[in-house]
Amino acid sequence: MTIAVALQTLAGADARQEAFVRRAVERLGEAVARPDFVVRIESASYTQTRWAPGKGPWRALTPAEIAARVRSGCERGTEPDGTIDLWLELIDLPPPSGGKQVLGSTALGATPSRTARWFVDLCAERGDALNLAGHLLHEWAHVSGFYHWPDNRARGDTAYVLGRLVREALEDRHGNEIDPEITAMMHDVETDCGCHGEVEGES
Ligand SMILES: [Zn+2]
Structure with missing residues (x-):
């Protein structure tokens, strides 16, 4: 079964930001619908894979379990529906400075996903919907x-x-959209996304 993506809500966006976020959502839908996307998840290597259920201790999931979870479309506490549901909010986070960027700040297991407005603006300006989709x-x-x-800092x-994997899955079709500086920002430079696993029972 093909994995789908559905944008449920988008708060805090002006018209231009909304248009570009919708384009990134479309790209994300295209990436996860590819038959090889699940295979990519299963064959990737991970430095760590901690996952916390709503109740109970964390577990390290295997690549196959990660793939199954993405395929199920399970947010924490929702039933499997094969759809990655997105509740998004754009928020004001500090712009990049001194090699530090804060791209988002999402609370563990909770909606909405929060993305920095400056990051959406940058992706829109460069026309890079692939990295935003990722x-x-x-x-x-x-x-x-x-x-x-x-x-x-635990890249991987x-x-x-x-x-x-989202970016890589789309490189053959839309590689011309990728902005190398944004790729580097997301993967090579310290990027604080604000979900450090400050979980109950975690110390
Ligand atoms: Zn993160």
Whole structure:
């Protein structure tokens, strides 16, 4: 069954931002609908894969379990429906400074996914809907219960890998849209996304 993406709500966006976010959502839908997307998730390597259910202790999921969770479209606490539902809010976060960027701030297992307005503006200005699409799945991973540990410098954890796979899945069709500086910002520079796994029972 094909995985779908549905934009449920989008708050805090002006007309231009909304148009570009919708384009990124469309790109995300295109990425996850590809038959090889699940295979990519299953064959990727991860530095850590911590996932916290609503109740009970965290677990490290296997790549196959991560793939199954994405395919199920389960946010934390929703039933499997094969749809990645997005409740999005654009918020004001500090613009990049001194090599530090804050792209988003999503609370673990909770909606909405929060994205920095400056990041949407930058992606729109550069025409890079692929990296924004990757970011949307990264933040969705937090809504679904995945978190960064011990901190968000752990590149290669589930949220970061999922974001990268979205971009890679679309490179052949839309690679011309990718802005290398935004790619570097998302994957090579310290980027604080605000979901560090400050979970009950986690210390
Ligand atoms: Zn994150």
